[in-house]
Amino acid sequence: MSIPAVVTVVGSGTMGPGIAAVFARAGAQVRVYDVVAEALTRAEQAVAMCEGVLDNLGSNKVDGGSVSYTTDIAEALRGTEFVLEAVPEREDLKKSVLAQIEAEVSDETIIASNTSGIPITKLGEALNAPARFIGMHWSNPPHLIPMIEVVPGEQTSDAVRDRLIEIVNAFGYEAVLEREVPGFVENRVLYAIMRECLALVDEGVISERDLDTAVRWGIGYKLAVVGPMRLLDMAGLDIYTSVAGYLNRDLSNTDGVPAFISDRVASGKLGFKSGGGIFEYGEGDVAALRGEIVRQLTAVRKAMPAPLSDNPV
Numbered sequence: 004m005s006i007p008a009v010v011t012v013v014g015s016g017t018m019g020p021g022i023a024a025v026f027a028r029a030g031a032q033v034r035v036y037d038v039v040a041e042a043l044t045r046a047e048q049a050v051a052m053c054e055g056v057l058d059n060l061g062s063n064k065v066d067g068g069s070v071s072y073t074t075d076i077a078e079a080l081r082g083t084e085f086v087l088e089a090v091p092e093r094e095d096l097k098k099s100v101l102a103q104i105e106a107e108v109s110d111e112t113i114i115a116s117n118t119s120g121i122p123i124t125k126l127g128e129a130l131n132a133p134a135r136f137i138g139m140h141w142s143n144p145p146h147l148i149p150m151i152e153v154v155p156g157e158q159t160s161d162a163v164r165d166r167l168i169e170i171v172n173a174f175g176y177e178a179v180l181e182r183e184v185p186g187f188v189e190n191r192v193l194y195a196i197m198r199e200c201l202a203l204v205d206e207g208v209i210s211e212r213d214l215d216t217a218v219r220w221g222i223g224y225k226l227a228v229v230g231p232m233r234l235l236d237m238a239g240l241d242i243y244t245s246v247a248g249y250l251n252r253d254l255s256n257t258d259g260v261p262a263f264i265s266d267r268v269a270s271g272k273l274g275f276k277s278g279g280g281i282f283e284y285g286e287g288d289v290a291a292l293r294g295e296i297v298r299q300l301t302a303v304r305k306a307m308p309a310p311l312s313d314n315p316v
């Protein structure tokens with residue numbers, strides 16, 4: 004299974020560098036483009052770190068891969084075969100950038116978006132040739148989470164869909180093909196969980212730290228091995244029927260963003276990126292936490308059956 008020889012990543016913030024590292028690891032010449040020069044400087048450091056993580060993971064490495072960095076979009080897109088858009092999650096911005104990309108590439112170039120859940124058909128309205136456009140939703144951190152959601156829009160061609168699945172598998176990643184819905188699958192599940200977690204903390208049922216402990220060592224640990232559908236069989240569909248019969252109507256069904264979050268955002272408390280959010284972080288805490296998270300994710304990944312392997316669970 005081959006990957007494109009030349010790949011361009013547009014947007015080098017949280018996600019771009021790890022994505023670039025995975026493509027380069029698979030042998031592609033990757034060009035990383037951003038409108039902010041400092042973002043590219045940070046990206047170069049992040050890619051080097053990701054490469055070290057992939058070495059530690061023992062991830063397969065194909066010779067010939069490389070990563071370069073530029074604020075010149077024409078240079079970034081010249082001769083490219085595959086573009087991954089990873090700019091901020093704003094429909095207007097993404098449409099503008101996608102149109103900018105399409106104007107610079109050949110008719111054969113595949114354009115993919117790392118959008119967290121904006122419908123691909125909607126973003127594809129910005130393109131003259133939406134048949135070449137598809138959703139490619141990586142999960143953070145992209146160099147460690149070996150599952151990518153493949154989300155065709157209504158106009159995406161079957162050939163582009165099949166080619167993307169081939170590329171994802173060539174990384175040694177699981178490609179999950181989905182019919183397009185807002186938020187796709189991973190974020191619909193994640194945001195349902197987050198909604199309930201935030202409600203429980205906001206209502207004083209449990210503290211932030213104890214909530215994390217309960218989820219990490221309860222469903223988080225279990226779901227790393229047993230998927231939700233298999234877990235239903237393991238627990239018993241009769242048990243689910245009894246519990247859901249009284250519990251589903253009692254779960255949080257708030258829409259919009261809870262004040263627990265919006266108040267913090269309004270006061271500039273964004274989390275790791277601002278030194279404080281749900282928790283507060285002192286000097287060096289975020290870097291230490293990032294390193295520990297990567298160390299533990301790597302250890303868990305090594306303990307699990309490899310992606311694409313014949314896992315009986």
Ligand SMILES: NC(=O)c1ccc[n+]([C@@H]2O[C@H](COP(=O)([O-])OP(=O)(O)OC[C@H]3O[C@@H](n4cnc5c(N)ncnc54)[C@H](O)[C@@H]3O)[C@@H](O)[C@H]2O)c1
Binds near residue numbers: 015016019088141
């Ligand atoms: N952060 C996550 O956990 C995560 C996970 C999966 C998917 N995503 C999605 O990936 C996309 C990127 O997310 P992120 O967290 O990396 O965002 P980010 O804000 O960390 O990075 C975005 C980058 O895009 C750059 N940018 C802004 N305008 C640009 C333009 N016109 N052209 C080129 N670059 C431009 C910014 O300078 C920045 O470096 C979003 O759609 C997001 O929803 C994010």
Ligand SMILES: Cc1ncc(C=O)c(C(=O)O)c1O
Binds near residue numbers: 118141143144190
């Ligand atoms: C909170 C949150 N929102 C979106 C995404 C991905 O699109 C992630 C993730 O990938 O981890 C996330 O944590």
